[in-house]
Amino acid sequence: MKIFKQYFIGASLLAALASCGELDNYDAPSKKLTGRIVYNGQAINVEKGQVRLQLWEDGWKTKAPINVAIEPDGSFSALLFNGDYKVVIPQNDGPFMKLTNDVTQSDTIALTLRGSTEMDIEVRPYYIPHSATFSTASSKISVNFSIDKVITDANAKDIEYAALYINKTRFVSKGVKLAGGEATISGGSIADLDDVNLEVNIPNIVPAQQYVYAIVAVKVAGVEDLIYTPVQKIEF
């Protein structure tokens, strides 16, 4: 019994000591960095999990980036500590060219974070698909849309293909779609960039539902990531 009592006191002491840990702990990061990847104020739509920002903070012994995913609607957010960061989109990531930053004279953006900050990052996409109008008829989904060619100088690239993807949830992209829920047209077959038409049969959906989500994308030759339009819900 005596031994038990000693252990009990010891354990209580330990618990008491361990619980008053306020002295040696950091608060969780609480400063919110939010923003979007934009061109002329319009957000760039990309595929989920494929494009990211990297935040680098100088002054640490070893260097490792904080990876911040860019959401399908072009937005990003991260909870951080106050500090001086360098923001960069990794090389060859994203369906766009990066702009040269005036301050750093490179594609790196200096970010001085003092409290929650909102920061849009301006980029130049090769192409932008837009004005997609969807229609449904006899278990088919058709779309008519336009493609703007943004980069026309020496860096211009061709369209490899344009595509229509459908899925049963809001998550729809080249990677996530219904089996058979895909239609493409090669860049060479597009006669008029302002009048592109695609059509896909609605596959059998289990369990049955009377709507799908659809998206239009452009694949640029020599660029891995696709650029998308916003997702639209289509009822039929």
Add this chain to the structure above:
Amino acid sequence: MKKYIFLLVMMLCIATTACKDEEFMNKEPKDILLDDDVFKDEKLVLSVVGGFYNRYPEYQSLTNWWEYTNFDEAFASAFGDYWRHQFQDYGYDWWGMWGRAEYGYLREMNVFLQKIAQAEDLEEPVRKRFEAEVRFLRSALFFEMTKRMGGVPLILEPLTYDFSGDASYLQYPRAKESEMYDFIISEMDAIKTMLPDDPNTKSRATKGLALAVKARAALYAGSIAKYGTTTPQVTLPNGEVGIPADKADAYYQKVLDAVQEMSGYSLYNKKPDLSDNFANIFLDKANNPEVIFVNDYKLKSGKVNGWTLDNTPISLSEEGTTGGRLNPSLNLAQQFELLDNTFAPFEIVDGGGDPIVYDNAEDIFAGRDARLAGTIIFPGSTFKGKEVDIWAGLVMNNGAIVTGDTRGQTKQLEEGGPQVQVVGKDGPIDGLEFTAQTGFYIRKHLDPTVGAGQIGTQSEVWWVRYRYAEVLLNAAEAAFELGQLNVAADYMNQVRARAGLITPLQESDITFDRIVHERRVELAFEGHQLWDMKRWRIAHVVWDGSNTGLPTNLEDATTPSTQVYGLIPYKIHDPGEANHGKFIYKVVKPGRVTNTHRFRLGNYYSYIADNVAGANPKIVRNPNH
């Protein structure tokens, strides 16, 4: 008083022992062999070198069947491995190889090379052979790292930290990718004369092996130079990744030179049945003229492998409870040509859309490349003289399908009738592990010896790392790229004739697609596929994440193939009718295959871990990461 005496004695003790510091600190250990002892004795040095051989780095081998299921060659029929068909993107850090294990191994080899140069107690030829073997193993490590990471720091001597507080003199930059391959090629040239020219030595380095490594390395370098131009994003400005295109021809020429220098090897041709002959390449350890370098196993030595235990058809499994894990895919099986050198899918329906009825399950596979039956166990095949029992269910005369959910299940088909087996003892039952969920089992490397499938015994089948058929295909590819089509056709035809494809290919038949195809069927399940797809830069085209179904364009090496498919037989149950007991086939996608594989540009060269890049500012990160 007693206390003081005790203290005095204690102090005396300390004082007397303290004088012998020198002696105490320099005592010879009784349980460790020191360098000086080891390098006096040939046998001890051999065991050190043996230890290096055991650490030979590789990705797919006999000890990890599951790694074959990550791509489109096979399905993993095991509960814990279904995820391999349910992810989409390969992680950027897959196949990464750059850490303490690799550089620790490298350091030990570099230390060894320093010591062996001064081991004067060994005879000169013995010493030279050991030196050459370790230099071969060091090159093999660099080769493996280069395949995965691109150029890495070429550290050729042991590095020692001087405890000065500044480690920057130990920070080496990455070598160019071309420098890595140049180093491997020059090392092989340097050591080939130091190694025995003995084709019967299989588990240690030989002259033939040095030439085979040279050929493979030069081929990889040549194809990265040539096909790297299709993916300009997968390069780094200083050449740590990517090789300039103008170097391609010189590399291809080196392949041909190396292959022409080889002698003493020939294709294995000992058995009259061509499929058995092909399977036997990997089983026959006695005077095998084809095999160049292996990782050998030996029963009762502690070094055995579980390939047969894991992959024996479940109905023939010696343990009864385990086996059948690796199911080759229909994607691979349909690649095997007809005997007239044409491609054709397996015929399951006739012109009118009705299923074709086969008398025997194996008839659908007849008239093809003998390597099909040598690589894959399909319905109707035998293993160890017993037939596998692969059929998915009974087709009744009204078209209904009756099947079961346990292996070999019996059911009463009509009231009062007899119990009838409704599904094969090997399945396939969708979602039931160890059954042939694609309709196929693996035959390559599978050991027919009694006991090989028992946990307590396992198998001593060797793992073939280099064999002559690959050397010939390397030469064929190099000759093709150099425009010497007749030479290429000649090399290809040697390999194909052994597989029963005796109509020779003509010069005009030799194309890039043909080369890709030949390697795919000859070298399946031998650890080549991923690296081949990478060096040709077609991995992101074939595994592109698209959902296009079973590939139908069989001649085309760049057809997307992102999911594994199966071909499963059903037995017709129609007593008294002509078709009773005969088979029809269906193409299926196993239910556990729920996602499409996507190989992104960032997968060509794996992610360099942050701790590696952070510790050495000279390390350039790989592209697209």
